[in-house]
Amino acid sequence: MKKIILTTIVFLLAGLQAMNAQSRWDEIEFPEINNFEMPDIEIFELDNGIRFYLVEDRELPLINLNVRVRTGSFLDPADKIGRASLTGTVMRSAGSEMYPDDELNELLENRAARMETGIGLTSGSASMNVLEEDFEELLPVFIDLIRNPLFSEDKIELAKTQFKSAISRRNDDQGSIANREFQKLIYGDDSVIARHTEYETIDNITREDMVNLHQRSFVGNNMMIGVLGDFDTEEMKSKLEAAFSDIPAGEEITLDIPEVNYDFESTVNFIDKQDVNQSYVLLGHIGGMRDNPDYAKLQVMNQVLSGGFSSRLFQVVRSDMGLAYSVFGSYGSGTFYPGTFTAGVMTASETTAEAIDAIIGEIERLQNEPVTEEELQQTKDQFLNSLVFRYDSRASILNERLGYDYAGLPEDTFDRLVEQIREVQTEDIMEVAQEYLRPEDVQILVVGNSNGIGDQLTKYGNVNEIDITIPEPADDREVVAGDAEMGKQWLDKMATALLPNGPFESDLSFEADNIVQSPAGEMTIKVSQTINFDEERITSVINAPMGEVTVEVADGQGVMRMGGNEMRMQPQQLAEAKSELYRNYLYLALNRDELDAEFLGMKELDGSEYAHIRINDEMPFELYIDPETSLPAQAEYRQMDPQQGKRVTVTMEYGDWKEESGVLMAYETVGYSDGNQISRTVVTSHTLAD
Numbered sequence: 001m002k003k004i005i006l007t008t009i010v011f012l013l014a015g016l017q018a019m020n021a022q023s024r025w026d027e028i029e030f031p032e033i034n035n036f037e038m039p040d041i042e043i044f045e046l047d048n049g050i051r052f053y054l055v056e057d058r059e060l061p062l063i064n065l066n067v068r069v070r071t072g073s074f075l076d077p078a079d080k081i082g083r084a085s086l087t088g089t090v091m092r093s094a095g096s097e098m099y100p101d102d103e104l105n106e107l108l109e110n111r112a113a114r115m116e117t118g119i120g121l122t123s124g125s126a127s128m129n130v131l132e133e134d135f136e137e138l139l140p141v142f143i144d145l146i147r148n149p150l151f152s153e154d155k156i157e158l159a160k161t162q163f164k165s166a167i168s169r170r171n172d173d174q175g176s177i178a179n180r181e182f183q184k185l186i187y188g189d190d191s192v193i194a195r196h197t198e199y200e201t202i203d204n205i206t207r208e209d210m211v212n213l214h215q216r217s218f219v220g221n222n223m224m225i226g227v228l229g230d231f232d233t234e235e236m237k238s239k240l241e242a243a244f245s246d247i248p249a250g251e252e253i254t255l256d257i258p259e260v261n262y263d264f265e266s267t268v269n270f271i272d273k274q275d276v277n278q279s280y281v282l283l284g285h286i287g288g289m290r291d292n293p294d295y296a297k298l299q300v301m302n303q304v305l306s307g308g309f310s311s312r313l314f315q316v317v318r319s320d321m322g323l324a325y326s327v328f329g330s331y332g333s334g335t336f337y338p339g340t341f342t343a344g345v346m347t348a349s350e351t352t353a354e355a356i357d358a359i360i361g362e363i364e365r366l367q368n369e370p371v372t373e374e375e376l377q378q379t380k381d382q383f384l385n386s387l388v389f390r391y392d393s394r395a396s397i398l399n400e401r402l403g404y405d406y407a408g409l410p411e412d413t414f415d416r417l418v419e420q421i422r423e424v425q426t427e428d429i430m431e432v433a434q435e436y437l438r439p440e441d442v443q444i445l446v447v448g449n450s451n452g453i454g455d456q457l458t459k460y461g462n463v464n465e466i467d468i469t470i471p472e473p474a475d476d477r478e479v480v481a482g483d484a485e486m487g488k489q490w491l492d493k494m495a496t497a498l499l500p501n502g503p504f505e506s507d508l509s510f511e512a513d514n515i516v517q518s519p520a521g522e523m524t525i526k527v528s529q530t531i532n533f534d535e536e537r538i539t540s541v542i543n544a545p546m547g548e549v550t551v552e553v554a555d556g557q558g559v560m561r562m563g564g565n566e567m568r569m570q571p572q573q574l575a576e577a578k579s580e581l582y583r584n585y586l587y588l589a590l591n592r593d594e595l596d597a598e599f600l601g602m603k604e605l606d607g608s609e610y611a612h613i614r615i616n617d618e619m620p621f622e623l624y625i626d627p628e629t630s631l632p633a634q635a636e637y638r639q640m641d642p643q644q645g646k647r648v649t650v651t652m653e654y655g656d657w658k659e660e661s662g663v664l665m666a667y668e669t670v671g672y673s674d675g676n677q678i679s680r681t682v683v684t685s686h687t688l689a690d
Contacts, residue, residue: 039394041401042233048220048249052240053402055228057394061132063229064395065139067146068406069124070253071217074192080204082197086159087210088119091126094155096144101155104141113138115145121193122255122336123406124217132230139243146218147247151207163202164645170196171468172570174280177271178344178447181466182282185269185443186340187260193337199473199645219250224406226398257337262286264441268460271447271468274557275568278325279352279448280344283359285438287332287339290409295333296420297432302331303379304371304429305362306343310378312362313343323347323355331436335407341437349452353459356444363439370426380421387418472640475647482598487613490625491597495589497630501662503590507532508663510686516679527681533590536581553577572642579639583621585632585654586663602627605634631657631664641673648674661688 042054073084092115095101108115113130128142171177183194225244227236264285288298306313306329318324325346332339343363347355371379391397391414404413444460446453457463509530516523528541538553550561551569558569558577569577581587588595596616603612603624610624610633621637635652650673654666665686671679 039397041398042237044237046220046241046245048245048247049252050220050223050225050244050247051405052237053224053226053398053405054231054233054236055226055394055398056231056233057228058230061230063130063132063135063227063231065128065142066226066228066399066402067126068224068226068402069119069126069217070222070255070406071119071124071213072122072255073119074121074255074257075213075253076192078190078195079201080209081195081201082163083205083209083213084119084124085197086156086163086202086205087213088117088124089159089162090151090155090210091117091145091149091214093159094150094152096141097148097150098144099141100150100152104145107141108138111138115142117146117149119217122257126218135231136239139239143243143247149214151210151214153207156207156210160202160205161645163197164199165642167197167199167202167470168572168640168642168645171273171470171572174273174276174278174447175346177273177468178280178282178445181269181271181447181468182284182340182342182443182445185267185445186262186284186286187337191260192258193260198471199640200471202645203473216250217253218247220244220247221249221252223247224402226402228395228398255336260286260338262338264438265443266441266461267443267464268457268462269443269445269464269466270450270453270457271445271466272450273447273571274449274451274574275570276447276449277349277452279347279349279355279446279453281347281352281356281359281444281446282342282344283356283442283444284329284340284342285442287334287341288436289338290333290335290407292333294432294436296417297424297428298331298333298436299417300376300379300383300421300424301366301429301432302329303383304375305329305366307379308382310382312366313345313359316362317345317355317358321354321358323351323358327359329359335409349449352446352448352453353456356460360439360442363433363437366433367430367437367439370430373426376424376426376429380424384418384421387414387421390414473647475638477638480600482600482614484596484598486599487597488592490599490611490613490630491588491592491595493630494585494623494625494632495592498586498589498664499662500659500664504663504688505534507689508586508686509689510665510683512681512683514679514681531581531584531586533581533584533587536578538577538581551577553581579619582617583635583637585623585635586665588615588623610634629657651675658683658686660686663688 039055039057043052045051071084073081076083093101095104099107104115107113111131111134113128113134115126115128117126118124126142126146128138130138170180180194180196184191187194189195225240227240262285288295292298303311305311306327308314313327313329317327323345327343327345329343331341343359345355345359390400400414401411404411410416444457446457507530509528512527512529514525514527516525523545525545526543530539531537535554538551540551542549542551547562552559552561553569553574558574560567560569598614598616600612600614600622602609604610605624609627611627612622612624614620614622619637619639621635623632624634624636625631626633632654634654637650638647639650640646641648650671653670653672654668655670656667657664658667663686665683667683669679669681670677671681
């Protein structure tokens with residue numbers, strides 16, 4: 001122990017001595033910064049039109065090959081939006097004819113290699129990252145992947161399901177909603193720039209559609225290839241010529257984006273999202289093109305207005321006025337189509353209009369007051385310093401050059417931008433702000449909670465409420481007309497059987513065990529529920545594994561409470577809760593006079609015949625009534641399953657009927673989705689409130 005203590009003291013004394021010997025901050029000598037040498041880019045082209053860009057990088061034994069393809073979703077027909085993206089996804093997920101998915105995945109995994117493909121709005125891509133020693137072996141695999149993708153039906157269906165699942169979640173995030181819908185305001189609902197996938201457009205896409213797009217796009221005249229890594233340039237040129245020469249030249253695709261016909265106008269648009277307590281605001285108008293001679297001036301102007309912590313929007317709206325959780329903006333200049341000028345803020349619901357006024361005020365100040373020399377110089381220094389990181393590696397230099405050539409910009413575009421930024425003067429900022437910004441004609445979009453915002457937006461003009469309901473795919477089942485008079489008679493019989501003492505207005509309460517399947521096996525969740533059918537009010541107390549959760553639905557709103565925290569129900573959750581209420585057999589019995597019911601005949605189920613009736617509601621569903629007891633034996637309806645991305649048939653089987661307080665309830669309900677059991681609920685007691 002003494003030895004340990006002595007050793008510790010020695011180390012402490014040594015550390016103190018080192019601290020005392022350490023230089024002051026202004027005495028520290030820093031090593032000289034290494035200069036970054038711009039690499040040479042070897043460029044050559046094959047007879048089939050493929051253009052190569054080679055950059056040697058011997059630092060690591062790796063080779064990265066990136067293909068840029070002239071194609072994009074702008075080519076998708078209006079009824080098949082999503083075709084390009086789906087094609088890019090399945091090219092990789094299904095593998096190729098020689099190397100199907102599992103075989104390809106195993107091959108790449110064993111060699112720590114990666115291959116990816118994808119297609120966006122105005123370009124496609126394919127990439128291969130491999131060890132230098134594996135390059136020659138895996139290059140033919142990559143060639144086969146981009147030339148002969150398998151497009152297997154099972155992978156197409158899997159990708160479609162994933163795309164549909166994403167569609168079902170697209171209204172969850174406030175910012176995503178705002179940015180998507182703002183694009184529509186600027187470019188138009190039907191513009192190839194702003195449109196998005198729907199369930200129906202995904203369903204319309206066939207394997208043949210994907211094969212045709214691939215064959216048209218992945219040809220020599222549409223391909224540029226950058227290669228970076230540990231290789232000798234001359235040797236690599238020979239390998240690439242041998243590997244890619246057989247790819248057909250094909251026809252070059254023209255990146256011809258339809259012209260944007262934009263009219264400057266002031267509009268006020270609102271999207272009601274009840275589960276949030278803040279507003280996400282975007283305002284702006286059309287932007288410009290990258291080849292605008294004033295591009296550099298506009299970028300500096302943008303930095304002054306919204307370029308980070310020192311920008312005016314941040315300093316005034318967020319720091320000085322305290323109106324924003326975050327504030328942002330940009331003047332976009334597109335290569336193939338105009339960008340957008342946007343300014344945005346996330347603010348409390350009650351300060352929505354105040355934040356909008358503050359942003360507009362800063363835009364107008366930029367037009368009417370010149371920036372100071374100090375502010376301009378600080379902005380230019382920050383901007384130029386950030387641009388340095390655009391050229392901080394050989395990979396970034398190669399990608400930048402590929403991007404410029406793809407867009408048809410001069411190779412010295414970056415250098416010219418730096419020089420032009422240095423030349424910007426204080427008067428230039430006010431001039432471009434006056435010429436290109438139209439604060440009096442901004443389109444305003446707010447995504448927020450109408451209960452918290454109230455009528456704040458009316459000061460800007462008539463408010464257009466945007467419906468973001470996700471269209472569900474059409475149900476292709478044939479609808480057969482039934483007998484309305486007989487339907488009403490069967491509904492009356494069911495109501496009499498369920499409510500022998502007649503209708504009630506008080507609360508119905510019941511206790512139940514909901515039995516579900518989990519990875520750990522069967523699990524029972526206890527539920528206490530109180531329903532007032534007349535007021536359409538539901539209170540559920542759920543004893544979940546993570547604790548007690550209370551769910552309340554009333555007055556068209558829904559909240560969930562747990563551990564002192566409260567969260568509003570998502571619109572989809574609220575809609576599902578209401579739909580369950582409207583399909584409840586007791587709700588049907590109490591509201592039978594207002595329902596449109598049709599008798600569709602007798603139908604045999606499991607050897608017994610039942611009266612088959614359909615309730616024609618917003619979401620129609622069907623009942624099978626036992627002719628002996630007049631009680632419902634089964635309910636069936638079609639609904640969208642977000643996980644599968646398609647409509648499924650849900651069946652609820654009722655049994656073990658018991659009466660209490662003049663109300664019959666099924667003490668066992670088993671649920672099925674497309675024939676697969678999904679739930680089993682066992683009621684233990686029920687009662688009416690006094």
